[in-house]
Amino acid sequence: MSSFRPVSLEASLAEEEERVLAHWAKTDTFARSVTQREENVENHYVFYDGPPFATGLPHYGHLVASTLKDVVPRYWAMKKKRVERRFGWDTHGLPIEMEMEKELGLSGPTSIREYGVDKFNEACRANVLRYTEQWRRTITRMGRWVDFDDDYKTMDLSFMESVWWVFQQLWDKKRVYKGVRVMPFSWRLSTALSNFEANSDYRDVDDPAITVRLKLDDEDAYLLIWTTTPWTLPANLGVAVGSDMAYVKARRKEDGAVYYVAEALAGKVLGDDHEVLGQLTGQDLVGKRYAPLFPYYADKKATGAFVVMASGHVSTESGTGLVHMAPAFGEDDFAACQKIGIDPVDPVDEEGRFTEPVVDYKGQNIKEADKPIIRRLKDDGALIRHDTYRHSYPFCWRSGTPLIYKTVPVWFVKVEDLRDRMAAINEGIHWVPEAVGQKRFGNWLSEARDWAISRNRFWGTPIPVWQCASCDHAVCIGSAADLAQRSGADVTDLHPHKIDHLTFACDKCQAEMRRIPEVFDCWFESGSMPYAQLHYPFENKAKFEGGFPAQFIAEGLDQTRGWFYTLLVLSASLFDKAPFENVVVNGLVLAEDGQKMSKSKKNYPDPHKVLDEYGADALRAYLINSPVVRAEPLRFSEAGVREVVRSVLIPLKNAWSFFVQYANVDGWSPDQVAQAPAAADRPELDRWILSMLQSLVREVNEQMDGYYLYKVIPPLLGFIDHLTNWYIRRSRRRFWRQAEDEAGREDKSSAYATLYEVLVTFAELMAPVLPFLTESMYQNLVSEPAGKTDDSVHLRDYPAPLEDRIDAALEQNMAVTRTVVGLGRALRQTHDLRTRQPLRHVMVVTHDDAVRAAVEAHAELICEELNVREVQVRHDDADLAEVSLKPNYKTLGKRMGKRMKACAADVAGLDRAAFDTLVGGGSIEVQGEALTLEDVIVTRTPKGDVVIESEGELTVALDTRLDDDLRQEGLMREVVSKLQRVRKDIGLDITDRVSLALVTDDDAMRSAVQAFEARVAEEVLATSIAFGAGGGDAVNVDVDGRVLQVYMEKLA
């Protein structure tokens, strides 16, 4: 009776995975993996899931993140931690608003207001979650365990209320202020756009380009400025120069006036015939005052406006090298003016029309005002030149009108005074890779600017500030209850259209207080996630306080300025703490051609197709072993996933299948582990693989503890090679040979117990990375034989290394042995000596006692592997090889310094006698330094026609001479090999016995078989061997060009 369900090698990995998914679903494994762990605050391992926008479908970037967000929590869950995992959704903000605008045929805030903010917001609410089911399917198929039922959404009342609380904390700490910011602005839509939107539609356009002069106050000379936006001139408050740039004071021929202009541009601006009166730098101009072009803001002169300032953004690429500054209409202008205390003036309304005090153009569209403004400048004599200039200019991607840059009122959170503190807090965070935290994030922190948190949009958490229409007094509301109490209304939803009508009397003047119109930028919401997902502090106080900061988060590199940052700003502001302890940053997934993945280009395979074809384990292992886990870009390659299947999954499955096949033949069951010898008493090969296993366990634990996920797969690959290509291959006979005596039984029992333990431990060890295959293995090897139907590898404790099983010397000796065998194989290969042909002996030469001992101890093994009759170990290879010596730069470099070159020459000149001295433990003086054996590198070249191969201090030589005896055995092996193929070809099972009859007219072949008849019979499971025709059909096989007729019949 078989104890293990046979492993089907035909079933695809993906099909197996579907079965595992069904098992997990049926037995609620994920939930139990959480709840089986102790429920107390110390034992919690807290993971924060950064919320994705739900407006699109998951792509590879999400799959990478999902893999990281699954592997790490699974690991810690097996390490006995209670790891709750909630999925999160980012539900507010522009992505969904824009999608709904499109679907509803709206365009911009004005049209949304006309349509009705309430209807619009409800449309957003109704549609933002429409892809969540598909997300759930894909993420689940990926093997990620995360709770979609108890998810959090940024539009939940509880979430939004906590966001209010967070804001109120900042408000009370006086960390919030209202300011202005220069933003891309669409006057057609009456709204500010994000920088991203502004970048999405650049067009080449012709604009007027005018050169205008400004009269200096203290001398009879002018500054020359240049602009393509004449309409901004009424708001001019300054002129910027590059402080190190070269300028000239020059007289223009045409009008005889004196101008200041950049030296490099003087010819272009003033004509080649200008007369240079003096040279100076920008710095010399700084502080000069000039007369305003227009009267509207002339009073600002008293506050320091109309002055020359230095700014880094001035160039000589175009214009005059003196830049007109309208701080309301340019970010650089704004920043430079802010530096010297000049506040912007903005005479343009939301529709792009001039307002007070620009009375001459009031009500006129700014672009249409260009012409009259230019005319007026010309009339005033200020216009020096008027050209047309073709340049690339941003357009509103929705309305197709040119964008302008314009100040908009914005609410800020103070960050600049927190830089040092945030940097200090960041020191305590473990970043993988380290450089992202130290450099990229660290640099960003040190230059952090105050954070704009408001948006003039609709679908979001409203900023909870109510302001008095009469006295401007403002209050911040921190909870739904607070609002209900003040307004007397029932508050059950905090979205703007549900609360904006709520008003109450001003504490100061009793006038009506109304909410300000802005909503939070969704980054503020996601930054509030640690508090808001738990509805802290309204609920879950103890849970939050015990679980903050989180142990782990993982997101993409693009979150450096995103989520990583907003989390830190808020937690530093509120709690003076880091929000998370460990963070793994992943890079971007590119298409195979190195380009961005693009749906329209179809330059990447559909994730579902990859999952269906290769399975999630393969994809996970591929991703985790790729540069993305080190925050570097990955060129996604389907072939790479296939390679994981080939190099990891199939060998593993084969090893598992091998075990099950023989265990079933022998009726071996897991309870027989107890009857096997103790691990320390098992044969060396068993002790070796167990040692290798525990070394792997130790390594994987170390890397996983350090969050170095990308260091897990390489040792895994090495282990699989050792397991399949050495342990199992070397052990095969132990499994199928009949145990005839007590020693035989013990050996077999050891082999089964060992391989079983290796497979089970391996399954546990790799469960976080390969959750499916390891589950199948575990179910098959452990759960099913024990009759457990709701068991799972993921409910087990993670294997800790059993240090006493690790035998470094044994591992080293086996490595030496494998090297010897490898060298011997290489020799056979290069000299065309197939392995089936036995050879007299192999010679191993080394002067290292440990190596010699290792080889001697494994002589029998080496004989079998190389098919030689004897291993000879020697310490002198003088008759086999010439040696040439080179210095060991590593050990000698420091000692020799500049003498290194001479030393190299001297060492190269050393002879065999000198080498022997070194091998004997002596030393040779070179360049005044005593060299020992470790100071030289030895290269061997074969002497004469010997067949040798060497690696390091090992030299292996094969005796290639054949005699009749060897030839006969070789021939026999060849016959056996062919007979085995016949067994295979006629479809025999590995245990089937046969009767055998052979016909050949080749005497050598017949005598070879006769000489080894018992062995041939044993090898091919023949109960009898006869010469002459037998029953049934003959199969003709070719043995080295000679024909052999085989009559093989299966015995009942």
Place this chain on the structure above:
RNA sequence: GGGCCUGUAGCUCAGCUGGUUAGAGCGCACGCCUGAUAAGCGUGAGGUCGCGUGUUCAAGUCACGCCAGGCCCA
């Protein structure tokens, strides 16, 4: 324009604090083995280490500059 990352074989990537003849896998060519078999193993060809300058006895590795790609910011 700024910060950071990347550039090593046809492809995907390793190369620790500078030190021998720069490695692995895939692909290609050739071969071996087979009681795990629609698997397994080996050998070989293939590289101006993006370019340049410098530091050093010694640079893929350190420094500086440049070029290309990427992410973020402006």
